[in-house]
Amino acid sequence: SQKIEQNSEALNIQEGKTATLTCNYTNYSPAYLQWYRQDPGRGPVFLLLIRENEKEKRKERLKVTFDTTLKQSLFHITASQPADSATYLCALDIGGYNKLIFGAGTRLAVHP
Amino acid sequence: NAGVTQTPKFRVLKTGQSMTLLCAQDMNHEYMYWYRQDPGMGLRLIHYSVGEGTTAKGEVPDGYNVSRLKKQNFLLGLESAAPSQTSVYFCASGGGVRLATKNIQYFGAGTRLSVL
Numbered sequence: 001s002q003k004i005e006q007n008s009e010a011l012n013i014q015e016g017k018t019a020t021l022t023c024n025y026t027n028y029s030p031a032y033l034q035w036y037r038q039d040p041g042r043g044p045v046f047l048l049l050i051r052e053n054e055k056e057k058r059k060e061r062l063k064v065t066f067d068t069t070l071k072q073s074l075f076h077i078t079a080s081q082p083a084d085s086a087t088y089l090c091a092l093d094i095g096g097y098n099k100l101i102f103g104a105g106t107r108l109a110v111h112p
Numbered sequence: 113n114a115g116v117t118q119t120p121k122f123r124v125l126k127t128g129q130s131m132t133l134l135c136a137q138d139m140n141h142e143y144m145y146w147y148r149q150d151p152g153m154g155l156r157l158i159h160y161s162v163g164e165g166t167t168a169k170g171e172v173p174d175g176y177n178v179s180r181l182k183k184q185n186f187l188l189g190l191e192s193a194a195p196s197q198t199s200v201y202f203c204a205s206g207g208g209v210r211l212a213t214k215n216i217q218y219f220g221a222g223t224r225l226s227v228l
Contacts (some may be wrong), residue, residue, distance in 0.1 A: 004154065008152075024181030027170050032215060034215070034216070041163075041221075041222075042221055042222070043116075043202050043204075043221050043222050044155070044202070044219050045219070046216045046217065046218070049215060049216065062154045064215070089154070089155070093215070097143055097160065097162045098143055098207055098214070098215050098217065099145075099157065099160065099170075100157075100217065101154070101157075101171075102147075102154035102155040102156075104152055104153055104154045105154065109163050
């Protein structure tokens, strides 16, 4: 079955530094991969989508890479701010009707 | 636009009771999904729908039923609640016509359910 893993421990970084979150997966070849942000008590909110034929995607301070050989995606937040503190979820397309499989998420805490 | 609206926000049930969670979307999306989220686990798909009048099982469908009588609404039912169904439930919609957003899922704020 498909398996998707994210850093299980919280990531603590200093304001202004770059946060790097990892998403690894096995047993599947997704057409695309997505990253969502989730704040406590709220639903996930879409951030970025990267397709299998794309190596890198950027949006403002966010950057995502997708290595289909390593079966890994890296999610970077540059010049991090305390407002970036949240849980970040990785999600894989599992084929048909936009169905996704989600990782458990990585909690990011950015300290002033 | 309200986006995706879930009701209720919180609910406490006793074992064996039944209830229905309502999800409504105003984005004219074809696809709708119900997930549960438990601590330390990713969102798990319960059931989904690819259009009005259709439903399909997801990863963890047992103990739940769904209906999509109208395109904008997707109902999740628990016929006989069990403590194992204590969770946070999220509804999402997607499959819009715009190429830039057709693969994105839009989530509601969630329903926190406790079964005692």
